[in-house]
Amino acid sequence: MGDLHKYKLPIIWIVIALSLGLACLFFTRTETPITPIAVLPEKPTFSQHIAPILLKNCLPCHRKNGAAPFSLESFSAVKKRAKTIARVTLARYMPPWPADPLYSHFIGEKVLSQIQIDMIQRWYKTGANEGPKIQFAYVPPLISRSTIRKPDLVVQFDSIALHEGDQDRFYIMKAHVQIPQDRVVSALEFVPGVYGLVHHVNGHLLLYRDGNKKKPKYANVTIDVSQPNQTYRFKALELEQDDGSLPERIHSAFNYLPGVEGIEYPNGIGNFTLSKNFAVVLNDIHYGPSDQEAIDHSVLNIFFSKNKPKRKTSEIMLGTNGRSKITPPLVISPNQISTHFTRYTIDADISVLTINPHLHQLGKSFLAFAIKPNGDTIPLIRINRWNFNWQYFYTFKKMTKIPAGSEIVAIAVFDNTTSNKSNPNRPPIEVRERFDTGGASMRASDEMFQCILTYTPYQTNDETISLEKNTP
Ligand code: HEC
Known part of the structure; x- marks a missing residue:
């Protein structure tokens, strides 16, 4: 009897698992391709389908004198790079936005939708056609080189x-x-x-x-x-x-x-x-x-501003130069992938405005969250693929309340192997935090691990105040 049980159960489980697996295959097969095919035009054109995507998501940087090394301000400039554009958008390398939008949202999020990515793929694969001629130039929203308004x-x-x-x-x-x-x-x-x-x-x-x-x-x-x-x-x-x-x-x-x-x-x-x-x-x-x-x-x-200063903002810095120590200490051996964390408990309710994760060239990924006294987690930011060039001060869309007694935790992974393309040392050498007289060395060849939050003391209903532009 005992023996029978032993053998019968696994067979039942195998049958269930197999049929579940088959069902999954069946459903995913029929489901995945349908959405994009249904909405994508057969032969997208530059002027009708691609230009609007580039105008909003790429030209703020890819314009004359922009932050990017080349302009995409004409059909011929875009056509010349069609293959690379298809590659970097598919890989979500461009537009640059390291923060994972599945984890938390920020103002100015630059992320293409799946449909937009598929549209660029199809445009490229069907010959990168121009379509009707259009004027395609970027007028930056800059007033006296400001994105806010005319400075005083x-x-x-x-x-x-x-x-x-x-x-x-x-x-x-x-x-x-x-x-x-x-x-x-x-x-x-x-x-x-x-x-x-x-x-x-x-x-x-x-x-x-x-x-x-x-x-x-x-x-x-x-x-x-x-x-x-x-x-x-x-x-x-x-x-x-x-x-x-x-x-x-x-x-x-x-x-x-x-x-x-x-x-x-x-x-x-x-x-x-x-x-x-x-x-x-x-x-x-x-x-x-x-x-x-x-x-x-x-x-x-x-x-x-005509408003009196009412609510002062302050900074909490975790990690290098900050209030909390890094465990284990930030010494990264050659040919190692190493994980380090830092944590800090806050003693009053705060409303967080921005978060800035900061690592140097060995950074691989970054995660920050808060654990409330009741054990719930507040997601702050997740960066799955660290990119040294894109270290934003991310501003939350609405203020994020972290109650007193919560622990803020940041976890950073560093890759000191040769498979990290940004690794400045070939072969890899030991890299660590270094301190000069003025504080931690900021040189890109030394490492840092910081998580900086700006906040203001919490007031009732702060969670409902939007930080986006043009709000009263
Ligand atoms: C915030 C500024 C910014 C935005 C927005 C932006 N780019 Fe870039 N892009 C850059 C910079 C800077 C570089 C050069 C450094 C690099 O490759 O990371 C670059 C590089 C590139 C490259 C060359 C990559 C390579 O491997 O040679 C392509 C192609 C590109 N961008 C396309 C795009 C497209 C398409 C969009 C919009 C969907 C876009 N970029 C949005 C700043 C930006």
């Missing part, structure tokens, strides 16, 4: 000459500004001069209040920190107040990475008072290796 104040930095063949260059730049009166500021937007070459910017504000700072000798100062022995020049920045003390500082008041656009929050969230005597300090601005001769004129656009 534009701060200029020194111009930097970039030469073909230049390697990574890092500068500290200061611009000292005086305006007639204190103003409430609702948004700051860094706009690079040469989009393709500015790799990142960390910007800080120094506020001189109460007439404690006379006009510095130089309004604009630039220090090339990629050159050795520049520290003696820091004095030339003249950041101190007249009595030698340091003024009030807004750390990381703005940031820039390729693809980042300025955002003005609704309801006075994040507004602050800018003193009439202030300095903007880029510490630092990083230019990537240059493939051209160019002069960069980057600016900071400042937007004023």
